[in-house]
Amino acid sequence: MDEQFEPKLIGILCNWCSYMAADLVGTSRIRYAPNIRIIRVMCSGRIESQLILWAFRSGADGVLIGGCNPGDCHYQEGNYKALRRVTLLKQMLPQFGIEPERLRLDWICASCAEEMRKTVEGFTAQIRNLGPLRLQTPPLLKPIKIEMEVSRHVEA
Amino acid sequence: MSKPKVAFYWCASCGGCEEAVVDLADAILGVVEAVDIVFWPVALDFKRSDVESLYDGELAACFINGGIRTSEQEEMAALLRRKAQAVIAFGSCSHLGGIPGLANLYSRESILNRVYLEAPSVDNRDRVLPKERSEADEGMLTLPAFSDSVRTLDQTIEVDYYLPGCPPPVTLIVNAVNALLSGNLPPKGTVLTGDKALCSECPRNATKPEKLSLKELKRPHQLIIDSKTCLLNQGVLCLGPATRCGCNAACLSANMPCTGCLGPTSHVKDYGAKALSAIASLLDSNEAEEIATLAQRIPDPAGTFYRYSLPASLLHHRAGNGRT
Ligand code: SF4
Ligand code: FES
Secondary structure, three states, X not given: OOOOOOOOEEEEEEOOOHHHHHHHHHHOOOOOOOOEEEEEEOOHHHXXXXXXXXXXXXXXXXXXXXXXXXXXXXXXXXXXXXXXXXXXHHHHHHHHOOOHHHEEEEEOOOOOHHHHHHHHHHHHHHHHXXXXXXXXXXXXXXXXXXXXXXXXXXXX | OOOOEXXXXXXXXXXXXXXXXXXXXXXXHHHHHHOEEEEOOOOOOOOHHHHHOOOOOOEEEEEEEXXXXXHHHHHHHHHHHHHEEEEEEEOHHHHHOOHHHHHHHOOHHHHHHHHHXXXXXXXXXXXXXXXXXXXXXXXXXXXXXXXEEEEOHHHOOOOOEEEOOOOOOHHHHHHHHHHHHHOOOOOOOOEOOOOOEHHHHOOOHHHOOOOOOEOOOEOHHHOOOOOOOXXXXXXXXXXXXXXXXXXXXXXXXXXXXXXXXXXXXXXXXXXXXXXXXXXXXXXXOOOHHHHHHHHOOOOOHHHHHOOOOOOOOOOOOOOOOOOO
8 A cells, every 4th residue: 555645844823823723723632634843933924935945945845824814913014925925936936846835825813723723634635635845955065075185285 | 476376267157257357457457467367268278287287276266157067067166176275156157056047947858858859940850969978980979967957156166255246246356356365355155245235335225215115017128217216116126125235236327127146145045035025025915816916027936036046046946846
């Protein structure tokens, strides 16, 4: 029997809503797929595209960004910034051969434990379907170390 | 006393960097006065054996432009590294991968197919592809290997300093040469220009509003660009806010937007991602559909934001399994 592919997912969730929801999932002992590793940030507006690409480069098969509902961001506008960045980034990912579905943005309110569960379950299934992300960022990018022969250098 | 020896070399590049050396105009006389140029294939007739016969470390400095794609470029970079006390990555291609680095959006195979089989101007009925070794009447002929991706110079050998730009601005070259000659050098790994965003030296900065927002995005041929006002304020995509200073806003003086050739400041790891974030944040809408429509006004985001820096980016190359 083929072994099922278990995707590695990174969730970057804002402190005030989506992280609270994930916390509530835990305290309510609701179960969901164990594939996601969650990182808490203060606001989804803090999530710069570099961090998302860093996650992919470090081996993530999918990245979930979670923020507060429109109008509910603790810092007023952060989630709109996240929406603009993710939109443009998703437009670029196919040029790199990365399916845009591997990046997902969701608004999840602080008390929405059930929605959090569904999101993570759905995302895990979706990425499992897509299969692993194979990037060509080989360790071969380290420079060659060259030892110089100092001894041959004699001053005339 | 003998003069310090220097070398220039080119890898995957267009020749513009060599032109920049010539653009030194009379300043080049000062350089020639102060140093001995012992290797410069584009201008003077030297051979690889001339470099091989140098002592290790005999070159005070070697300026290498171009990205690294072939085995020959890799060998020459390693050879010159061995012979030089200081290696300076010269120009965007060497520093970050440059325009030839955009080839990393395609696989090696698709590049060869396109160039030798599919391009409309190609007549190659026997479907001959270049090979590293081929038998001929004269004997075995060899070509350098064509690797899977374009690399930056510092992904190939250790690099001491970077002279950014496509090509590097003349003042930066002169400053670098003077610093090398006087021995008054910044820490190893420094990019030899300022570390602020281009906007800080742009004459249009005063007309850049505190809170910028892009209601629409226009390409330079779609409007008559006002020559005094900040380009972002006119709806033209300018990458000045994400790009290092040092060129005196040369493109802006020619009424064209900054396309990012000097690369990022030292605080940024991935230029394109940073520039994308900066521009995306300015899109003036909170509605998903409207944002998508605005974003579509940038038809080639990878080419726009990674024009000079794809090989140095976090992703480096197109992924192996994409369906798209
Ligand atoms: S955005 Fe461009 S035009 Fe505006 S100040 Fe910065 S560099 Fe100058
Ligand atoms: S605090 Fe949740 S999106 Fe800003």
